[in-house]
Structure formats: C-alpha cells, structure tokens
Amino acid sequence: MAEVIDIDDPADPRVDDFRDLKSADRRPDLPGRKGLVIAEGVVVVQRMLDSRFAPTALLGVEKRRLELADELAEVEVPYYRASAEVMAEVVGFHLNRGVLAVAPRPTPLTLDEVLEPARTVAVLEGVNDHENLGSMFRNAAGLGAAAILFGDRCADPLYRRAVRVSMGHVLRVPFASVPDWPEGLDILRRKGFQIIALTPNPAAVRLATAMTGERVALLLGAEGPGLSEDAMRATDVRARIPMSPGTDSLNVATAAAMAFYERVRT
C-alpha cells in the first residue's frame, strides 16, 4: 500500500527526482548521465506499474491518487501528494496530467530475451527523433509487434518525450540493442528471422510480396537518409510500401505500422 506523504514546500528534497522536468533527461549525477524514467498521467503510470520498470515514488494531486487507488494498494512506494500549484513549482510548468511516477533504469534486456518469443520485430537505424520513437512503440503495441531493436545512431527510447508519445508502451514493448552493427543482424538470421529492409526505392519488391518469413525483422531508417548501404547489404530482401510518385516517404513510425499491419491483417 503506497504511503501518502503531503508535500507543501516545493523545495522539499524528497521530490527532487521530479524537479525541473524539462531537463530531466540530463542527469550528470547518475550512471551513464541518463535521466530516470518518468511516467506522466494516470494511464502511463498504470502501464509503468504493470511493467518491469519499478517506480520509487509518485507525485500527484489527490484526485489522481483516488483514480489510481487500486494500483496503489499493490505497491510499497510513497505517493507524494501536492496541490497543482506546488506540483507546478516542482516540475517547472503546469502539468495537466496531475500525476507522475519515477523509476530507475532497469538492467537492459538482452537480444536473446526479446527475440525468444518474437514473430515480428522492428530494427531501427538512425532514428533519433523521440516523437517518432514513441509513436513506433505505440504502433508496435497496438499491432502486436513483439519488440523493437536498436542498431546504430538511435535516440534513447526512455526519454520523457518518447515515453509520453508512446502512451507508456515504451515501458511494455521489450527493446534491446543489436551488438556489432550491422553484422549483428546475423544473430537474427540464425534464429530464423527473414530480414527485410524497408525502402522507398521503386525498384524494391512490394512489402506484401516480400514478407514471406514465419519470423520477420523489419529494418527501418530515419526519414530522409533512410538505411545505410551497409545495413541494406546485411538484409535478405528490400521491400517498399507502394507510394504515389512525387510524395515524400512516410513517417518512419507510420511505415513501421504498415508493416506490422501487413503481419496481422487477416
């Protein structure tokens, strides 16, 4: 049962982990200089409580505490209760969502752990936009993709903005890094994954035709540059989403959603 502790003074050091949220992703005092993981709002806090991310504290208004009563009955972390005004002073801006939870970063999952039960995974290269990463996890959760893997030059999916845009699914869809990029893709191949590069290249095969494997790994690069030639060469097939001439490539999270959809549509 979460203990309720009233916070009246915004300077109270017990809520330091919630302080100045706009810079919460930079924590030079922590290992790897990376911030703690922040969940914002009732739904995302519920998802965190139902994930491998174990919160150490919550900060919120009384109304949100009541909405979370069932979940809070199950955990032994403090609920720092404050007025909306005190919360705004602590976090640095007015927060509509009215409740936050904070968790340390857990030990990263291994590639083997995330691949074991997986039928469909996305593998990202150079995707460094936190909003796109968040949307990617949301789409993976909604359409049943099992995991997101990170190759080179991707942003941190645990940044506050990515967690928020994902609606908390970053906390639930497993992710791991591919070591030794792009050669490490061989690990997936040995596990029976068909490795498909998504490209806007009109010479590539249509996605619906290309996707023949029982297990599928979809490689996606950032909008604009796309996948590197090295990554392309490490794949089994290059596939395209049929696009109208004279348009831009789709947003990377939308392109991924299309491929996830192709796996579950019938």
Next chain:
Amino acid sequence: MAEVIDIDDPADPRVDDFRDLKSADRRPDLPGRKGLVIAEGVVVVQRMLDSRFAPTALLGVEKRRLELADELAEVEVPYYRASAEVMAEVVGFHLNRGVLAVAPRPTPLTLDEVLEPARTVAVLEGVNDHENLGSMFRNAAGLGAAAILFGDRCADPLYRRAVRVSMGHVLRVPFASVPDWPEGLDILRRKGFQIIALTPNPAAVRLATAMTGERVALLLGAEGPGLSEDAMRATDVRARIPMSPGTDSLNVATAAAMAFYERVRT
C-alpha cells in the same frame, strides 16, 4: 518572373500578411475571420506554387530565393527579400526554413468535384487536432487516397500547423465538406462508394475483409470518442484494424494510413 523587393524595416507594411505568424490563423479583418494560407520552407512553397492556392507574396532570405529560382521564374508575385534577423522580427520568432509564401483561401471545392475521379476517400468526424489533420493529408498523398471529406466538428485543415505537418499536401490533396451530416453520406452511396466505419470494436469485421467496394469511403472519428452513433448508422459496414488487447486505439492518421495501404498493397 517574381520581382525581388528588399525589406530592411521589419515594420514595412508590405509584409503585414507575414506578421506575427503564431497568431496568423486568427484574422478578424478577413472574411470568415480565417487566416490566410501560409506555406513554410522550400518544399511546401514549391507545393503551393504547384497547387490551386495562388500565393500573393513570398518573404524569404536570399539563399532560399536561389533554391526556388526555377519556380519563381514562372510567377508574377513579389519576393520580399530580407535577412534572417528582419524575418524573425516580422514573423515573431526565428524561422529555420527561411522562406514563406502566403495565399488567400480559394473557393472551396464542391463534393462533386472531389469525388468525380476518386476511388478511395477518407471522411472525418470530430477530428479537431491540426497535427492529426496534417498527418492525414500527408498519408493520403503518399498512399494515393484521392480526397479528404469533412463531416461535423473537424478543425480547419488550412491552419498553419496543419499545412506544415502535412508537408504541404493539404494544398494538393483535394478536400470538401459533406453537407447535412451524416445524411449527406447518401451522396457518396449514390455515387457507388462503399461506406466503411473504422472502429476499434472487436465485434466489427476485419478491415481487409470488409473492404470490398470498387469505390471506398472510410469514416474515421477522433481518437477517444470515435465516431458518433448517428454516423455509424449511416455506414454500410463497421470494420476494425486487428489490435492487441489492452492497447489504445491507433492515432487517427495512422489508422487512416492502414486503410489507404490496404487499398494499394498489391
């Protein structure tokens, strides 16, 4: 050939239509109190110049003028040339994209005009988020949907943010209003469109199975509330994208993309 006019004084009244862009969507002095249509950046300005939106002026730095040289050779509107600093003073913030075009709102297209050549259209109800609207037009352009139709309670697709997020495709994908909502959907039915409501309801038919018409109109509601019961009743079939249990419905622009993709995948 666009005439080049140097602007040194940010208060110059000739650039008034570019002034204070953050509030440019409110123009109490104009018909309907709606703002002019603003294109930002080289690509979106190119799309405006290639659309039914006829710009009355451009404002930009010299570098962007050179990038647009081919297009500017074809038009008879002034290019107000300014430094990045003067531009920032006029528009109210620093604008990375370095060039703007402004156009009056043209006469709205009629439903008949946009439906005539259409095979796939989206029909929106209650979609009032400009970013979602922008993404919807971008996805329609990329995946070859012919038009976007507006039922009740939708936001204005010509707002600055919608134009920007759409990457200018709001200016090129035709749109029109459905009169007399939702009874007006009968106009589409009489033209041979199969009218499909997209819903997260697990009892609905899978989208891939439901979509049997030669011409298809996809009804989409806002995330959260979804389509009204009245709109639902006016459709021929209710279809769902197969979703994982315990997840949220997809973003409305992503859901639309999935339906557009279903139409072109093979």
